[in-house]
Amino acid sequence: MEQAGIEALLREMESYAAAHHVPIINERGRQAFLAVVQEERPRRILEIGTAIGYSTLLLLLHGAADARVTTLELSGERAELARSFWACAGVSDRITLLTGDAGRILAELPGKLAELYDFVFIDAAKGQYVDYFEKIQPLLAPHCTVLADNVLFRGYVLGEEKAPRRYRTIVKRLRAYIELVNHTPGFVTEILERGDGLAVTRRK
Numbered sequence: 001m002e003q004a005g006i007e008a009l010l011r012e013m014e015s016y017a018a019a020h021h022v023p024i025i026n027e028r029g030r031q032a033f034l035a036v037v038q039e040e041r042p043r044r045i046l047e048i049g050t051a052i053g054y055s056t057l058l059l060l061l062h063g064a065a066d067a068r069v070t071t072l073e074l075s076g077e078r079a080e081l082a083r084s085f086w087a088c089a090g091v092s093d094r095i096t097l098l099t100g101d102a103g104r105i106l107a108e109l110p111g112k113l114a115e116l117y118d119f120v121f122i123d124a125a126k127g128q129y130v131d132y133f134e135k136i137q138p139l140l141a142p143h144c145t146v147l148a149d150n151v152l153f154r155g156y157v158l159g160e161e162k163a164p165r166r167y168r169t170i171v172k173r174l175r176a177y178i179e180l181v182n183h184t185p186g187f188v189t190e191i192l193e194r195g196d197g198l199a200v201t202r203r204k
C-alpha cells in the first residue's frame with residue numbers, strides 16, 4: 001500500500017478506536033513512541049497488547065525495512081479486527097498474532113523462538129508489567145530496548161496526589177515496575193513524561 005493509503009488507514013483506525021473506546025497509544029505519547037522506534041529501528045519486535053493493531057502497524061512502518069512483529073492479545077474480537085486492518089495495509093505476512101493471556105503465552109515462548117527480540121513494547125494489563133518484564137528476560141537479544149506505556153498512569157505514579165481507591169493497585173504495581181527496571185543490573189531506564197508516561201529501558 002502507498003504512503004497515502006497507509007496514512008488514511010491509520011486515520012481510520014484512530015477513528016474506530018475513538019468511536020469504540022479502544023485505548024490505542026494517544027497522540028502525545030505517540031510522538032515519543034515513534035521517536036524511540038525511529039532511533040532504534042528494531043528488526044525483531046515483540047508487542048504485548050495488540051488491541052486493533054495500530055501500534056503494531058507503527059512499529060512495522062518505523063522499524064527496520066525487514067522488521068517483523070510478534071504481538072499478543074487477549075481479546076479474540078480485537079485480534080480479528082487487527083488482522084483485517086493489517087490485511088488492508090498488506091503487511092500480514094510480517095506479523096504473528098498470538099491470542100490469549102500474555103502472561104501464559106510469554107511463559108511458553110522460550111524454546112520456541114528462532115531469533116531473540118531486539119525490541120519489546122509492553123502495553124497490555126497495567127498490573128502485570130513486572131511479570132511481563134521478568135518473563136521476557138530469556139527472549140531478549142544482547143542489544144535490546146523495552147518500551148512500556150502508561151507507566152505514569154494519569155500522573156499518580158510519581159505525582160504527589162493520592163490516587164483514587166480504584167486505581168491504587170495499578171499505581172502500586174506500576175511503581176513496582178519502575179523500581180524493577182531501575183534496579184535490574186545491566187539495564188538503564190529513562191522515563192519520558194509525554195502522553196501517559198513511557199519507560200524506555202535499554203540494555204547497557
Ligand code: SAM
Pocket residue numbers: 023024025048049050051052053054055056072073074075078100101102103123124125
Ligand atoms: N498497543 C495498542 C496500541 O497502542 O495500538 C493498545 C493496546 S491496549 C492499551 C491494551 C490491550 O491489551 C487491550 O486490547 C487488551 O485487550 C489487551 N490485554 C489486556 N490484558 C491482557 C492480557 N492479560 N493478555 C493479553 N492482552 C491483554
